[in-house]
Amino acid sequence: MDMHPTSAGSRARAPEPDRRRIAALVALLVALLVALPVRGVDLPGGEAKLLPPEDAFRFSARAVDDHTLEARFDVADGYYLYRDKLGFTVEPAGLASGTVDLPQGIRKHDAFFGDVETYRGRVVVRVALTSGRPGQALVLKADSQGCADAGLCYPPTVQQVRLALPAAGQGPGPVVEPPRKKGWFN
């Protein structure tokens, strides 16, 4: 049997070449759609699905009154923070009273470090100030370190927000998030 049909032969079997062209274009588009996502899927350990630390551990804060800040971490599902790795600093430095009210975490036994506590979901921390004036601008820096259940850990990360203390009797200030980094992934 002839596997290479002649022009005349195939023309006789293809009365509607336009329809074939459309079919070929559709086939090409399908091939493109199949081929393109391959790069993302094959990254080792499902790397493509892992969040950068600032998204896994979303930090935000607000000034509750002229002597109290409230820091929050919204920990994404499947991630956790270590309680003893949370640290807060306030600039200007004299403003912090040193009292940081860390809530209780989930207790776990670690073979090397002993008992450790971790946080999942939302963590709210109160940071006390010594003497603030209404309207005073300050920077709250948060150190944190956490891991993903997928089996990897992030190095210690620093995130910071700028806040202004509310005037007396005005109620808490707005919740402020750190400026988002612009990148390929967001």
Added chain:
Amino acid sequence: MRSLLPPPAWRWPVAACIAALALLAGVAVSRLGPSADQARAGAALLATSLPDAQGKLQPLDQWRGQVLVVNFWATWCVPCREEMPQFIRAQAESGAKGLQFVGIAVDQADKVQKFAQEIGLNYPALIGGLGAMELSRDLGNSLMALPFTVIIDRDGRVVHTQLGLLKPDRLEAVVAPLLAAHRHA
């Protein structure tokens, strides 16, 4: 004379198939990565010197010619610690065949030394500090997370990088053919 070109009605489907195949081939090549990049990444890592837990500077170059498994880890990273016993086993089993593990700890020397003693570490533990995270980023650890493992062949080329746990069967599959291969350079 018969034309080599396919009949007109077939030209579009044939062209589409060729385009799709070319695209797939391009994607496959880009995933393999050009070997020049692998050599460059390997050379950069081998050119690094880091102190061990005793403070003695150790050039990574001293392990050139071996199949090198460089593992970035830390004592504060639980998954890192969990995968280290399998590295210790592999080092004991295949060290004589030219397999060499090297740990780069993003950590403090005293903690590394204490943990290395506790676990019975049988391969060098170098102290990288946070600068080691940048070294790992240059090797493809875009998230700068741990554990991150780089496997280098006897010719100094990076042949595998792994963010997150390196499963024992994966390690075996990558390392076995590299141990069997002879050095070219």
